[in-house]
Amino acid sequence: MATGPLVAAKPFLIKQQYENYTAEQQSVWSELVSKRLPQIREYACREYLEGYEIIGLSEDRLPNFTEITAQLKPRTGWSTTAVSGFLPADAFFEMLEARMFPTTTWLRSRDSLAYIPEPDIFHDVFGHVPMHAHSVFADFLQHYGSVCAHVKDPQTLERLGRLFWYTVEFGIMRQGDKIKVYGSGIISSHGECSNVIEGGLESETLIWRRSWKLP
Numbered sequence: 157m158a159t160g161p162l163v164a165a166k167p168f169l170i171k172q173q174y175e176n177y178t179a180e181q182q183s184v185w186s187e188l189v190s191k192r193l194p195q196i197r198e199y200a201c202r203e204y205l206e207g208y209e210i211i212g213l214s215e216d217r218l219p220n221f222t223e224i225t226a227q228l229k230p231r232t233g234w235s236t237t238a239v240s241g242f243l244p245a246d247a248f249f250e251m252l253e254a255r256m257f258p259t260t261t262w263l264r265s266r267d268s269l270a271y272i273p274e275p276d277i278f279h280d281v282f283g284h285v286p287m288h289a290h291s292v293f294a295d296f297l298q299h300y301g302s303v304c305a306h307v308k309d310p311q312t313l314e315r316l317g318r319l320f321w322y323t324v325e326f327g328i329m330r331q332g333d334k335i336k337v338y339g340s341g342i343i344s345s346h347g348e349c350s351n352v353i354e355g356g357l358e359s360e361t362l363i364w365r366r367s368w369k370l371p
Contacts, residue, residue, distance in 0.1 A: 165247035172238040189215040201336035207286030219281045232294035252301020283340030
């Protein structure tokens with residue numbers, strides 16, 4: 157794990173100005189969570205659901221990064237760290253290696269509840285962060301960042317990027333005889349989650365074939 161100060165990521169670090177969120181933004185957050193919870197409670201993996209409770213996410217108010225980090229840090233060493241926006245690869249991997257999850261602070265508008273082209277606080281926190289409370293996943297994510305931070309070969313990085321996409325972003329698993337979801341892109345999207353659940357085993361097989369470019 158990285159022990160020194162961040163270098164590549166430093167220009168992107170900001171503070172979450174929680175007091176600046178408006179009543180409208182709080183209301184949008186509440187609507188987003190209330191719409192996703194019924195499906196999530198049925199189809200998310202138990203590790204996600206446990207993490208949701210551990211970090212103290214609320215349907216009533218936007219997440220406070222300081223409060224979440226206070227729950228995560230003693231448990232898995234992770235922090236939820238505010239950044240200004242999309243990070244270049246070296247900054248992103250550097251933060252993962254240091255167990256600092258880069259998290260945007262902006263929230264989509266009510267006109268864009270179903271889809272946004274880039275991650276917002278709902279995708280980052282509701283989608284990603286509950287899994288950071290699970291020690292195995294937390295260690296995997298840190299190790300992934302550490303490996304990628306030191307890889308120079310573009311083809312290897314591209315393949316590792318697919319691994320991230322089909323696990324951290326669009327990961328599914330079997331628990332008992334059921335398909336359960338844990339990837340943030342599925343967790344935070346009703347449409348994506350519905351596609352996976354309806355696809356069942358076909359979705360599970362397709363994800364791994366795409367990840368490793370199998371025929």
